[in-house]
Amino acid sequence: MTKSKQQKKLAKDRLKAWIDGACEPINPGGTAGYGVVVKHQGKVLFTECKVIGEGSAMSNNVAEYSGLIAFLEWYIPLKARFNTKQRPVIYSDSRLLIKQMNNEWRAKKGLYLPYYNKARNLIRQNNLNLSYWWVPREQNEEADTLSKEALVKAGIQLAIQPVKNQKIGDLNNSPI
Numbered sequence: 001m002t003k004s005k006q007q008k009k010l011a012k013d014r015l016k017a018w019i020d021g022a023c024e025p026i027n028p029g030g031t032a033g034y035g036v037v038v039k040h041q042g043k044v045l046f047t048e049c050k051v052i053g054e055g056s057a058m059s060n061n062v063a064e065y066s067g068l069i070a071f072l073e074w075y076i077p078l079k080a081r082f083n084t085k086q087r088p089v090i091y092s093d094s095r096l097l098i099k100q101m102n103n104e105w106r107a108k109k110g111l112y113l114p115y116y117n118k119a120r121n122l123i124r125q126n127n128l129n130l131s132y133w134w135v136p137r138e139q140n141e142e143a144d145t146l147s148k149e150a151l152v153k154a155g156i157q158l159a160i161q162p163v164k165n166q167k168i169g170d171l172n173n174s175p176i
Contacts, residue, residue, distance in 0.1 A: 013040075013041065013086055014040075014086045014087070014088060014089055015038065015039075015040050015045075015075070015082045015086075015088040015089070016038070016039050016040070016088070016089050016091065017036060017037070017038045017039075017071045017075075017088060017089070017090045017091065018036070018037045018038075018090075018091045018092070018135075018140050018142055018143040019034065019035070019036050019064065019067035019068055019070075019071055019090060019091070019092050019097075019143050020034065020035050020063075020064065020067060020092065020093060020094075020140055020143035020144045020146070020147040021033070021034045021035075021060050021061070021062070021063025021064035021065070021066060021067050021094070021147055022034075022060060022063055022144075022147040022148050022151060022158075022160075022161065023058055023059050023060040023062070023063055023160075024148075024151050024156050024157070024158050024159060024160055024161075025156065025157050025158065025159035025160065026159070026160075027059055027060050027160060028056070028058060028059035028060075028111060029055065029056050029058065029059075030054065030058060030156070031051060031053070031054040031058065031151055031154060031156045032051070032052050032053055032054070032058035032059065032060070032062050032063040032066070033049065033050060033051040033052060033063055033147050033148070033150035033151045033154070034048075034049065034050060034052065034063045034064070034066045034067035034070060034143075034146075034147050034150070035047075035048070035049045035067065035142070035143040035144065035145065035146025035147035035148075035149070035150065036048045036049075036067050036070050036071050036074075036143060036146070037142045037143050037146065038071065038074065038075075040082065046074050047142075047146060048070055048074070048146070049146035049147060049149050049150035049153075050066075050070070050150050051150050051151060051153075051154045051156075052066045057111055058111070059110075059111045059112060060094075061094070061096055061097070061110060061111065061112035061115075062111050062112045062115055063147065064092060064094040064096070064097045064112070065097060065112050065115030065116055065118075065119055066115055067092075067143070067147070068090065068092075068097065068101075068115075068119050069115060069118055069119050069122065071090065072119060072122045072123065072126075072128070073122070075088065075128075076122065076126050076128075079126070079128070087129045087130055087131045088130050088131070089130075089131045089132075089133060090130055090131065090132050090133070091133050091134075091135045091139070091140060091143075092132070092133075092134065092135070092140065092143075093134065093135055093136060093137045093139075093140045093144070094134075095134055096112075097132075098132045098133065098134040099134075100116060101119075101130075101132040102132050144161075148161065
């Protein structure tokens with residue numbers, strides 16, 4: 001097998017997670033929720049959407065980090081099942097989360113800081129080696145839809161960003 005074929009096979013074997021958060025109808029101070037989609041070799045292994053809270057302690061960044069924590073809490077007990085040669089990849093459309101998790105930006109202050117610290121502690125305590133990649137919102141549509149679906153199910157009117165027309169049942173047929 002050539003080196004490029006081997007690299008493509010290893011990339012396909014990677015566990016991939018898409019995370020997103022939303023805070024509506026105002027940000028900060030609204031109701032926050034996240035969406036997570038995890039795939040391995042093109043198959044959906046895990047999805048979750050959840051409202052995490054409402055009020056002055058909530059923001060889109062709190063929701064983004066809550067999505068990362070949800071992935072970590074799902075992944076940690078299962079990590080031995082996946083190819084340890086390839087780091088799982090986390091995709092997000094949050095530049096703040098990606099830059100901070102890649103140690104390009106410092107986390108100084110903000111409503112999200114306790115969530116950032118929890119994510120960092122989970123990673124450190126479990127000796128995880130993860131990759132983080134920023135993607136445009138259009139390439140994070142499944143997690144974006146889930147984050148908003150959690151809010152809609154809770155009766156929140158979406159004023160900042162509308163919901164796309166994707167259904168949760170379509171996740172196994174997604175190109176990503």
